[in-house]
Amino acid sequence: MILPGKFRLSDEAIDASLRAGGFGHLITPGPESLEVTSIPLRYNAENHSVEGHIARANPHWRYANGGETVIVLPATDAYVSPDYYPSKRVHGKVVPTWNYEVLYIYGQLVTHDDDQWLREHVTALTTQHESGRQKQWTVTDAPKEFIDAQLRGIVGFELQIDRVYGKAKMNQNRSPEDRSGVIRGLEQGTHSERETAAAMIAAGLDEA
Incomplete structure (x- = not known):
């Protein structure tokens, strides 16, 4: 991937x-093609795993217990219009882009x-x-027999982390x-756009 400093x-x-x-995307090599599943995820700090x-x-x-798996975990993102740039009115040399933050x-x-x-996993999640x-x-709010049946319908997984790349493309x-x-x-836009503006501010990108 391209990851400028x-x-x-x-x-x-x-x-x-x-x-x-x-909410992220689990990607694992299968026998014929890549398997992709989108699911809620939690980090286990004790095991350094997802x-x-x-x-x-x-x-x-x-298809677990085989080759390498990757999880794509997006944070916030938003379309950026050229109209937001004051420089557009100076020289017009601007194009649209997309601001986003993501973990690989x-x-x-x-x-x-x-x-x-x-049971411990779904309780913690x-x-x-x-x-x-x-x-x-809480999980215990539901009848135990019901939860037991729900647990029989799922399989848990743990991604034992080898490495993580974090990218925040925020008009730096x-x-x-x-x-x-x-x-x-962005502060005048949708919820996602407002969240992206807040992320830019939190990163100090509103400072001259």
Whole structure:
């Protein structure tokens, strides 16, 4: 991949993104083609691994314990219009682009098909995403027999991380004035656009 130094996330930023988890894309070589499954993920700091689960009917889990697997874990992203750049009115030499932040996580995929691991995994995953809600749902809120049946329908996995690349392409190659114009424009847009503007500000890209 192309990863210019100015777009490379720091180790601290990568760690924060891993801990945040989110919805990512699991990519594993299969017998005939690449298998791709999109799923919620969580980072296990103790094992330095990424955990998830997939439907038992999905053949993806059968291709674990083999070659290298990659997880693509996007953060925020937004289209950037040339109209946001003050330099457009000066020389007009601008084109659209896309700002985004993403992790590429490589490692070995190991499956987990035992009740205890799965129960602990879905409990931790639920706790992470229910955190901060006024009324938090827990796995034990549902009947045990129901949860038992749900667990039998999934297979867990753990990506044992070998390396992680973090990329944040956030107009670092533009002038401070153009970056400020992008932030102002995105702040007026959709939720994703506002999140991207906030990420630019958090990275100090609103400063001259």
